[in-house]
């Protein structure tokens with residue numbers, strides 16, 4: 011397991027310069043204008059939900075990557091702390107945001123222990139990379155890092171994004187997935203697809219009053235609060 015989680019970090023370190031092509035449907039991820047319009051429309055539904063509340067003092071973003079969601083979070087929070095295990099991801103995020111309101115910290119989320127509580131916690135496309143055996147401990151840590159009544163927002167993949175064979179994503183046994191970078195390097199990582207009800211039950215069990223919704227094709231998202 012520790013090897014797999016180390017490979018997962020190495021994969022994202024190597025993928026950092028090409029990561030945004032996935033979200034913006036470019037290059038290997040370009041499936042035509044209609045697909046991109048639909049993807050963008052569904053992403054906008056998630057962004058609208060995220061922006062439905064604002065005025066947070068201090069937001070914690072876990073695994074922020076290149077900043078696709080960080081740039082949304084700075085619009086609803088005064089200060090952000092962003093924790094990621096990849097220096098390459100942090101460098102791209104920092105250059106993109108160019109904000110002295112974001113404090114970046116290099117951290118392995120499987121070893122991380124919060125030193126304080128935040129008004130909101132956000133993670134995008136991270137929960138699906140947490141192995142099932144580590145999910146309880148991870149969500150307990152998230153709960154401890156959030157003030158009672160604080161907001162939790164999660165967005166993740168709804169369905170396997172396997173339709174485009176050029177991305178060479180392949181499901182392996184159990185929760186493993188094989189990913190191939192543009193230059194052909196192969197990595198095994200963890201990827202778990204949650205159902206809406208399953209995720210809602212799991213989060214409620216961990217002390218969150220939360221609603222889990224899905225867009226038509228692509229995104230699963232959860233918005234709620236830590237129960238007091």
Ligand SMILES: C[S@@+](CC[C@H](N)C(=O)[O-])C[C@H]1O[C@@H](n2cnc3c(N)ncnc32)[C@H](O)[C@@H]1O
Nearest residue numbers: 022073074075078094095096099118119134135
């Ligand atoms: C799928 S990306 C998500 C990035 C961003 N949240 C987004 O939605 O675009 C996963 C992120 O998790 C980070 N990561 C992987 N393993 C990690 C670990 N053990 N601790 C902290 N971050 C990790 C990667 O560096 C990468 O930035």
